[in-house]
Amino acid sequence: MADSRVYGWQDPPIQVTPPASSSAGQEAIDLAARAGLVLDPWQQHILRVGMGEKADGSWASFEVAVNVPRQNGKGGIIEARELWGLFIGGEELILHSAHEFKTAKNAFRRIERLIRSTPDLHRRVKRYWQTTGEESIELYSGQLLRFIARSKGSGRGFTGHCNVMDEDMILGDNEMDALLPTMAAVQDPQIWYLGSAGIGGPSVQLGRLRRRALAAIEAGTxxxxxxYFEWSVDPHVDECPKDCTAHDDADSDEAVLKSNPGVGYRLTLEKVANERSTLSKDGYARERLGVGDYPSDTADTWQVVGEDAWRALAAAESSPSDPVAFAIDMTPERSHAAIAVAGDWRGGTHVEVVEHRPGTGWILDRAAELHEKWKPRCWVVDAGGPAGSLIADLEERLGVEVVSPKTREVAAACGQFYDAVTEQALSHLDQAPLASALAGAQKRPLGDAWAWARRIVSVDISPLVAATLAKWGLAAEVPEPPGDILSNVW
Structure with missing residues (x-):
């Protein structure tokens, strides 16, 4: 008999993801099925894409965000990801947090039932911790899945291999400051954000993630x-003509299907019609159609270099010419690192981010590849910064002496970068990591001058610092390589 049900869009209207060579998602899907959790196609899609892996087996995405209206089934995605982390991925600590304690506790009970009903999983459990506020599942092999309510201090002291942020539409700087640094010491961490449309001021982090995704889409990269996955509509506005096809009719079934992948599985158009007649217009748009209100960082961003001035310097066809200089920087928490390059271009300087990834274990291998290919005039690392610990290993690996700027030279490098922007003597590729860093950077006093500073802990300015140091390296004094001692023997 033919299936007469109507289904929502299984592919999200908005999606951004970095390239991947393989995926652990199918393992999570299969394990969930063994536990009796059969996932919808859209849920499987999220796991396959979000759990994409690079060629070396590390995660392609450090952050995965799922923005979907309520009651569509995001809980199943969380459970499948956590089951994989516990029983296949070997993640030592998975931190599941929610805005409200009752939400975290309900999540604990759901996954506990799945595990208890699956004998080969249940026998691997050492203990189900059910003390209020300490709900956890601990395996004999040491893996731990812990459920907590978010607060300014929750998560501090824990080293999470995977952080699951449920109810991410209520997630701000305080909570991120507490939880994100827990992943700094982990070689290959991953963080998942799941929730529904933004609700204004509380949706600080979700707003940032969304802006990054939209910026990448706009740049075609x-x-x-x-x-980032988002199911939502773009509703008509008062200025739309009657025959407008660029926006969605909020009262139509088509809008419901576009924004609700769970229709046909756990939602029906009939149930949604009841919501449409009961909820306020704005409430229906937010809760069912994914039309969010996202706080803007505009007042607090682009404080040093104006966004318009920076975007005006983008040149898609630009590339550096010899000689070039490379530089490395990383976040204080060592959660991310960046390699940037600078070189001459049309009488000015071209800068670009060559690599920007989570963790630090990849840096030496990538630097060796770049050094062999480009033969740069120098490598620059600030010995007083977080990447200073790499200098000895980098010198040994590359066989060169790394150039490290003194404090006054760091200030000079920042001033030179700023001057090049204001004088329109710099080009770039409009890369999202560099733009995001500039948007979130501030000045910090450095003697009588200044250097780059992060506005908040969740802003990663390592691409900007690396680009600044690479530009400085083009004119820095470079140590002469040691000569052949035999050439002095007569």
Whole structure:
């Protein structure tokens, strides 16, 4: 008999993801099925894409965000991801947090039932911790899945291999400051954000993730460390003509199908019609159609270099010419690192981010590849910064002496970068990591001058610092390589 049900869009209207060579998603899908959790096609799609892997087996995405209206089934995605982390991925600590304690506790009970009903999984469990506020599942092999309510201090002291942020439409700087640094010491961490449309001021982090995704789409590229999925509509506005096809009719079934992948599985058009007649217009648009209100960082961003001035310097066809200089920087938490290059271009300087990835274990291998290919005039690392610990290993690996700027030279490098922008003597590729860093950067006093500073902990300015140091390296004094001692023997 033919299936007469109507189904929502299984592919999201908005999606951004970095390239991947393989995926662990199918393992998560199959394991969930063994536990009795059969996932919808859209849920499977999220796991396959969000759990994409690079050629070396590390995660393609450090951050995965799922923005979908309520009651569509995001809980199933969370459970499948957490089951994989516990029983296949070997993630030592998975931190599941929610805005409200009752939400975290309900999530614990759901996955506990799945595990208890699957004998080969249940026998691997050492203990189900059910003390209020300490709900956890601990395996004999040491893996731990812990459920907590978010607060300014929750998560501090824990080293999470995977952080699951449920109810991410209520997630701000305080909570991110507490939870994100827990992943700094982990070689290959991953963070998942799941929730529904933004609700204004509380949706700080979700707003940032969304802006990064939209910026990548606008630039026709991908964000190097973010996978973002969103089911939503773009409703008509008062200015739309009657025959407008660029926007969605909020009262139509088509809008419901576009924004709700769970229709046909756990939602029906009939149930949604009841919501449409009961909820306020704005409430229906937010809760069912995914039309969010996202706080803007505009007042607090682009404080040093104006966005318009920066975008005006973008040149898609530009590339550096010899000689070039490379530089490396990383976040204080060592969660991300960046390699940037600078070189001459049309009488000015071209800068670009060559690599920007989570973790630090990849840096030496990538630097060796770049050094062999480009033969740069120098490598620059600030010995007083977080990447200073790499200098000895980098010198040994590359066989060169790394150039490290003194404090006054760091200030000079920042001033030179700023001057090049204001004088329109710099070009770039309008890469999202560099733009995001500039948008979130501030000045910090450095003697009588200044250097780059992060506005908040969740802003990664390592691409900007690396680009600044690479530009400085073009004119820095470079140590002469040691000569052949035999050439002095007569």
């Amino acid at each position: 991908s964000d190097p460390s973010l996978t």
